Amino acid sequence: MGATLKIYNTLSRTTEDFKPIHAGHIGMYVCGPTVYNNAHLGNCRTYISFDTIFRYFLHLGYKVRYVRNITDAGHLEGDSDEGDDKFAKKAKLEQVEPMEIVQRFTVDFHKVLEQLNTLPPSIEPTATGHILEQIEMAQKIIDSGFAYEKNGSVYFDVEKFAQKNKYTELSNRNLDELLNNTRELEGQSEKKGRLDFALWIKAKPEHIMRWNSPWGQGFPGWHIECSAMSSKYLGNEFDIHGGGMDLIPTHHTNEIAQNIACHQKQPARYWIHTNMLTVNSQKMSKSLGNSFLPNELFSGNHKLLDKGYSPMTVRFFMLQAHYRSTLDFSNEALQAAEKGYQRLMNAVKLIANLKTSNLSTVNCEVLISSVYEAMNNDFNTPIALANLFDGVRIINSVNDGKESITEKDKQTLQKLFNDFLFDIFGLKEEKNSTSENIDGLMNLILEIRNEAKAKKDFSTSDLIRNKLKEIGFEIKDGKDGTEFSIVN
Template identity: 65%
Template sequence: MEQKVFVYNTLTRTKEEFIPLDAPYVGMYVCGPTVYSDAHLGNARTYISFDLIFRYLTHLGYKVRYVRNITDAGHLEGDADEGEDKISKKAKLAKLEPMEIVQKYSTGFHDIMRTFNVLPPSIEPTATGHIIEQIELVKIMLAKGAAYEVNGSVYFDVEKYNQTTDYGILSGRHLEDLLNNTRTLGGQDEKRGKLDFALWIKAKPEHLMKWPSPWSIGFPGWHLECSAMSHKYLGEQFDIHGGGLDLIPTHHTNEVAQNIACYGKSPARYWVHTNMLTVNGQKMSKSLGNSFLPHELFSGDNAILNKGYSPMTVRFFMLQAHYRSTLDFSNDAMEASEKGFKRLMNAFSLLESLQASGTTEVEIQPLMDRCYEALNDDFNSPILIAELFEASRIINSVHDNKLKIDEVNLALLKTLMHTFVTGILGLLNEQASSDELPHVLDFIMNLRSEAKINRDYATSDKIRDGLQKIGFQLKDSKEGTTWSKI
């Protein structure tokens, strides 16, 4: 059946039916990372959320061009128009070339995305690869009177723009409030207004990353790059623009202003934003000492974690919360997710062994419909997961001969699980991912047998109890010892 998808649009603050500009083609732009440090869990949450959206729209038959950029220049400290470039500063401290920093952290970001089974975007442009396009946009804004040049730097004139267009249309904030709450920043004496932002910045002699332009040797403003790259690959207007909630007040607000100034329209029709992460109810931050990186979450090598969790457990945990809700990390929440994920995957593992048995006692189509309804309602992954637990209950009941199912419904049940668990949620069955596991367990059981022969019962019991703690039960009999998943 044809699916009607409804998306919460930050621009209108309502859920709207998703109607692409040029179906079946869909253009989606998501602001990517600034590659000056390790990818953090906030990054991961955002890109896992948009991976779900990308997968689902593709599943529905849309031809999605997904553009997710890499910021490798122009992002200054404090996200403003002053201070050092974040990448250049890191390069100076490490006595490396800026592009060595970019290469290192871009590779690390891609490694983390693969670990979380996040599909790569269709195009991954870089800011430094699109300097010419950014200069051309600045020329357009100058020609249209939306920007002005001072001493080799070019600024966007916010108050002039606001005379004809609401500058705070995306954030919902009025210009007067923004002006009253804006502190004086460096470079302020060059600007006509407190809210004006840099499109091109004249480089100081010590600045490492700089390019020639009609105005000066300098570098582009942070907000300009996304406007240039989204326009190049998706056009003057496209379907979805995404990113974290923290990008709304400044970065995305300025993108909207740049696009309207150049082309007379907002770059995207639907603005989609992911919410923030907290730890035990507090905002995650280095200053509070409660932040941790993905690899620390996998290994458990962090003081606030009781143990490590597998990448798919973490992905499952993130998808158990709706992308627009706050996601709170705690040891209890992670352990509950780990149990839930194992329960789902244990049922998934039983799928191929299920047998049809005469007249069915369960109809799968209503369950399938509810799975689609969940995702059609603003990609509601927690409701979808609840429905998949119902599917798991049915699988276990059929496996235990407590429920009959015919061939048609069994085939539909298998389709449902493969479609939603692996295809759309992107969850991999880590239990089944290693062909080496049986050999490893056989080796451990042989060690235990040797301990028993040597009457080292303490070691024998320690091996048995240790395996039980991590989910493997040993059963001794006259024929030998066998193992099974708990």
């Protein structure tokens, strides 16, 4: 465990040793959802990835402040700065208050993430709750000369900023090409340069969400909230900033520019970006119409799904791919994950009752270090999981009497699986039944069945087994008695 944790840093495009700014403490900011719609599975993947990273840090003993925002204001629609904000637009369509939209989808978001067993972040600040901070930051950027006010809106002057700073450091783009891109701006623009972006947007008369500012009534631009809130809660310089890869070229690039213009500091040491969830190798996104909602997946109520998959199956499925790789979503892949997940959980349940002996025929130390080694190598959960499956084989073999372990090794295994599966990977046992009495009930049934078997009354024993199977209980006859498991 003394080994160094390595993290791929988008900023340097290399894998670096991780060293927190303040020993033992980690500040991590992750861009959260825009709550004007239900979060889809692609969004969830990112939050599950960062949840796993968060959990691993906690496991390693770090004190972590994990900040993940809720975007509930601003956030322009389209590339026109004259556009509506998403909340006002949606509200108009549905004839409700913008905050009603925000409330509904925030609640949904929390519910879904809870089903997926993610830990709540330490702080979950909202954009509407930090209007003052955003105004203040915009003003500071104006004062520093990198932003200008025009007709009640405030814009960031990218070209001026880029003269002395590396505007495209994160995206690794060629600035001249960006500037000379032939794409024309729509509508009349108040912007000086084509790359300029809004820090503050003047509200149109019909605009509902609006706040007073030095430049008149308006609402904040999208990028400024993350800059304002990350520096407020984590300081001008903190350890990790994360989000989906699609945020790199615009949102995060602009965020960095704002922070540097305001605080003269690159905000985060390590930038971590998660890759996309794909469907038929195409990015899952709402606009492409190929997105799945978590509830559609859990219930199986979707035209591309044969059946429903439990939240933990989904979480396991995502852990089987590295966070920086795309992950392709399909019925087949989900089915494989479901089986694999069950195999893993079945093995975990066996550990406690494993018989021990004086010597181990297996090497648990090697297993443990291989799992940590995988996680320390840029949070390689698929490798860690593969190694844990070696542990599954060990557990099953011991259970079958084909290998043996000492009491100490047994405890080591128990701790390893508890730590990784439950604490770090955030998996949990899913109860298919609300009844706590099921074990007792089943024991009675199995006793009757065993009596029938003893009398060679196999038609009765088979009837019990088959009927139980139909309602979701699987019977397994072993040397030392009969076990059952609940199947979906």
